[in-house]
Amino acid sequence: MSEFERISEHIYVMHAEHDTDRPMLAAVVGHSRTLLIDGGNSAAHAAAFREYLEKEGVRPPDVMVLTHHHWDHSFGLAEWSLPTIAQKKTAEILRGFAELKWNADTVERLVAEGTISGRTQNDMLAEYEGDLTRIRVEEPNIVFERFIDVHLGGLTCEIRYVGGDHAEDSCVVYVKEEGTLFLGDALAQSVYGGPMKYTTGKFLALLDTVFAYGANVLVESHGRPMSREEFYGDVRRYELLARQVLRHGRNPEAVEHDLRAELGLAEGEALPEDLAEAIQYFMNGLDK
Numbered sequence: 001m002s003e004f005e006r007i008s009e010h011i012y013v014m015h016a017e018h019d020t021d022r023p024m025l026a027a028v029v030g031h032s033r034t035l036l037i038d039g040g041n042s043a044a045h046a047a048a049f050r051e052y053l054e055k056e057g058v059r060p061p062d063v064m065v066l067t068h069h070h071w072d073h074s075f076g077l078a079e080w081s082l083p084t085i086a087q088k089k090t091a092e093i094l095r096g097f098a099e100l101k102w103n104a105d106t107v108e109r110l111v112a113e114g115t116i117s118g119r120t121q122n123d124m125l126a127e128y129e130g131d132l133t134r135i136r137v138e139e140p141n142i143v144f145e146r147f148i149d150v151h152l153g154g155l156t157c158e159i160r161y162v163g164g165d166h167a168e169d170s171c172v173v174y175v176k177e178e179g180t181l182f183l184g185d186a187l188a189q190s191v192y193g194g195p196m197k198y199t200t201g202k203f204l205a206l207l208d209t210v211f212a213y214g215a216n217v218l219v220e221s222h223g224r225p226m227s228r229e230e231f232y233g234d235v236r237r238y239e240l241l242a243r244q245v246l247r248h249g250r251n252p253e254a255v256e257h258d259l260r261a262e263l264g265l266a267e268g269e270a271l272p273e274d275l276a277e278a279i280q281y282f283m284n285g286l287d288k
């Protein structure tokens with residue numbers, strides 16, 4: 001069941017849906033323009049958000065930005081017929097995807113070569129109801145390298161390339177006057193091209209970049225909007241973990257031991273599952 005919400009005076013969202021891996025879509029509405037953050041994973045996903053915005057009487061999007069190239073954020077692009085802003089690498093990757101003839105064999109080949117995962121294949125099959133020939137990919141047409149600002153009338157969205165493990169082209173979008181930072185999936189581990197990983201240096205540098213905004217609300221594409229306090233509380237656990245990896249290197253037992261102490265876990269109390277997985281991702285990210 002799709003869930004829509006006006007999360008502030010100027011921001012409307014369609015929340016993430018996990019069954020077919022639909023990320024959150026957002027519309028930032030200024031006096032004179034509306035910016036759409038991410039295009040969705042399919043025409044159906046895009047249409048659902050557009051219909052909600054119409055129903056709410058919101059000014060329709062004038063321009064879109066992609067937080068990164070992954071299918072779930074970009075394959076709905078064609079449905080919107082909008083000028084689309086993307087980082088240079090995002091545009092390059094989607095140009096390549098746009099040239100493919102999409103069908104089950106193409107997706108099978110992309111899985112075999114590690115460009116996407118078997119889980120993505122399943123998510124695509126679910127979203128496209130088994131017919132992968134319905135996939136349409138379009139290339140973005142406004143390309144930037146490091147920063148671009150979009151003025152919406154009384155609101156400025158600062159788009160910034162940050163990279164990271166999840167996708168080499170990840171960007172964040174800061175809605176300055178609202179103090180809201182859209183993180184896309186920038187803080188997540190890698191998902192394609194080998195075992196999932198976090199690279200300690202990249203992860204800590206990214207956290208510094210994120211903290212420097214001093215945002216009041218932080219939004220990850222597959223999560224719920226969080227207050228600064230909630231977000232810092234959650235991500236701080238990963239920061240502690242990354243610092244233990246810097247200290248102990250390829251010694252997961254020592255990492256876990258000291259992390260448990262820092263988190264104040266009692267003897268016998270299980271390490272939260274997400275952190276146990278993340279230890280493995282950080283180990284995968286260490287140089288061989």
Ligand SMILES: Nc1ccn([C@@H]2O[C@H](COP(=O)(O)O)[C@@H](O)[C@H]2O)c(=O)n1
Binds near residue numbers: 021072123185
């Ligand atoms: N642990 C995971 C998480 C996600 N995937 C697949 O990758 C796609 C892109 O990742 P996002 O975080 O951008 O959603 C996603 O749609 C999943 O199909 C994965 O294989 N393993």
